[in-house]
Amino acid sequence: MILLSILFIPLIAIVLTNIVDKKSFYVKIFPLLGSLACLLLIFYYSSHNNLLELVTFVEYIHLYDIFPKLGISMSFSISKISIILLILANITISTALFSTFNINKRLNEINTLILVISIGIYGLIIADDLFVFFLFYEIAVVPMFLMITNWGYDLKREISGPFKKILSSLSVGTKSYGAYKITLYLLVGSLLIFLGLGIVGINEGTFSITEILKNKDFNSVSGSDLKIAFFLLVLGFGSHSALWPLHTWAPDGHGTAPTAGSIIFAGILMKIGVIGFIKILITIFSVTFVEFSNILIFLASINIIYGAFTAMMQDDLKYLAAYASLSHIGYIFLALAMNNELGLSSAILQTVSHGLIICLLFFSVGLIFNHKKTRSIKELNSLSDNSPWISKIFIFAAFASIGFPLTSGFVAEFLIISSIAESGNSLLIVIPLIGIFITTLYMFRTVKKICLKYVEGDKESSSISFDEKLICSFLIIIIIIVGIAPNFFLNFINGESIKIFLGI
């Protein structure tokens, strides 16, 4: 019950942030303190309930009925898996709040939007009711639009080709184009999700996930409407997590968003779709999911290889990071489609690890843009001479996203590959290996070009501030801890808790 106050702590922080003087230092501090309080609360909760030693833990909270006649109620359930996702969400939100430090334009408002998004994400992770799940889903999606239109960047993109007239009339590359594209994708996606959830709930007579899981007949009666619901949900969650044919919002959105926006997109918003897959599709639709898992394997493979190849072609660092995260999301789906416990736990670990790494990558790209005023790989050089801190952070982020040993990426990718081996389709191992190979290629090339290549005459040196150093070292330490001692995290997502989660 006490954990529910993480839905209210950000509200207090929002009020405090908007009361104080807009120019004062407290505008930066209050949101961070709120986010930190949430983290402490999560730790307190897990130590209070002795989560590290308990093998199985679930807490149901029923607040009040919303529509008893339709079986909708405001109810939450907290398991070990949701704790680990909450920690990830909290770290991402804190990083995003740090990255807004050097924004001078209406700082209190952008922090308010980030905190609203955080409420949505926390609620989404612990929701037990399909309708409540959707409610928090929408809360997380709507503020993104205002964030990009007001704090985004206009890109200078050359428009050419046969559709020049149409594309220029749509003002491709500007921030409003990016904002509309992302909002339409996410809104249409969430409406599809609503339809899917509504079909499930109405056919079952209840919207509670636990109740539906208890009802064993659900999967055996899988009628045509439920198949439609399954596909609607795959489309909706897929468009949120940039599954292959629905990915086109991701690069444009990332490119035009402010740094905080990119961090939240990649770290959390793309993970919302994954959480939906884990929380609803795998549990409720377990039979249908196994039936159609081949399609998901196909799409995930395209995601991995297509994302990696496209990232290779990019000149803009943000686009590179966006396509790289597209490729890494593919690993998660590949692991999920394996239909074994190892696959699910490795998918969750990859979700956490990719969230952390992509935060660091986007944060370092933001640093480069703030100091050098460009994100083009062609124009950047000799970073390690001019600004050693930025170059070190970027190199670490690049290595971590390759999956270098001692980082969290290595553990996650290793587990994914072993889950593929366990499932019996040994040939599929080729796909993540190709992905890792190409990622290594483009990351090394970029590091060599922008950090290690030295050009005479470009002497403008710059150093980063203390708080930026603080958050980067914090992220680096967590990534290394997950890489060296994954036991702590794997304890939360081992076989027993996954069985509880799946309702077996």
Add this chain to the structure above:
Amino acid sequence: MDQIKFLLPEITLILLSFALLFNSLIDQIDKRITNKILLIIGSLVSIILLLNENPQGYFLNDTFENNTLTNTIKVLLVSGTLLSLLLISNSKSEQFKNFFNEYCFLLILSLVGGMIVVSSREFLTMIISFEILSIPIYLISAMGPNSKKSIEAATKLFFFGTLSTVFLIFSAVLFYSISGSTYINDIAWSTKDSVIVLSTIFLLVTVSFKCALYPFHFWVSDTYESAPMNILPFLSTIPKIAIIAFVFFFFQNLYNFNTNNQIINIISILIIGSISFGSILSVKQNNLFRLLAYSGIPHAGILIACAINPLPVSSDFLILYFTFYIFSNVGLFICLNSLPKINKDFTINDLSGLYKDSSFIAICLTIFLLSLAGAPLFAGFWGKFNVALISYKSFGLFLPILIMASAAVSFYYYIKIIRFIFLNKSIDQTYKFSTNTINIFLIIICVIITMALGINPNLMTKIF
């Protein structure tokens, strides 16, 4: 005499309207204060009568019916009218200062018509109450600031309105010819005669004209643009809600007979047309009032979809949607009325930089717009999505997809307005805001109701 007490709330309101009219004849230093006091006391008395004293059942030769549902709807109608009349009483313009009592008289008469529409269970009373509801509106819409334009709009409204009444009478005649009775409960829905389809079509013509459903929506943008701005909160909610409640009661018996699907098909054309065309028409609008006028069409379509739903839970959701629609809409128009320099040629661009000038109005406006769009944690979210859920249960997958698509499009055009509100640049708005305390109080009431229903929508069923 025994039957009179069934109609006590309506009689109170009629007495109130005459009292207000006579109040203008008496010489006073400040008429406005006595007007406000009279208005508040009269409306509160009628609300209290509706909540506590009103006996339930059929009365006056079974021509009227009072039950919990009608009482709830009437309370909503009276409170919506009270809010919009209080807004008018604060108006700064000379016209409203001088003719406030006449406006009040007409609007309260129209309200009484709406209340009788909700209760009427017989064709003659129904026709009379429809007329009482609409005739004051014809008069008021001619009183706009630009008299030439508003007389044109009012003439349009009057001609088509009377024509639609003719259709109503004709449909009553046809219904009578089938069932041999003027009572709505006696309509023989199960008859195989095609006359019943024809008469339903005639009835639906009137209904769709009065609440601006798809094929008869053309008057709405002209009237919104040229009618006086202060009566828009009334005009956009009360007639629509009264008539949709009537539709709910009229078609209640339809599903008791194992009946022909033709009637449902015809209604579904209205629903599909108004949801899709309303959404498409609103996208292109740049004038704020035309946009708000057109964006009411999909709302009416969704309401009709809820009203003809056979599930028993649909009445709860109808009440929820009514509450949300009245308070969001009235709050929205009160906010717009408190803007300085607002006139009927106001485009969306003119709102830019509003947040810098008056952050209170900007935030409240955003709340109402998000609620109308169906954003979560606001009342509109539950309204739209519940209708989608129950229409999936009774009519299959097509209608919920349509409602969802229209919700997505409505997000587009409502967020377009919000974007301008929060835009940084300000277009030389050097004038000062003159929001008085009563307007702020009204806005806060609407905000509280919108937010409270958004967090716990079950509140409505608990109260009533």
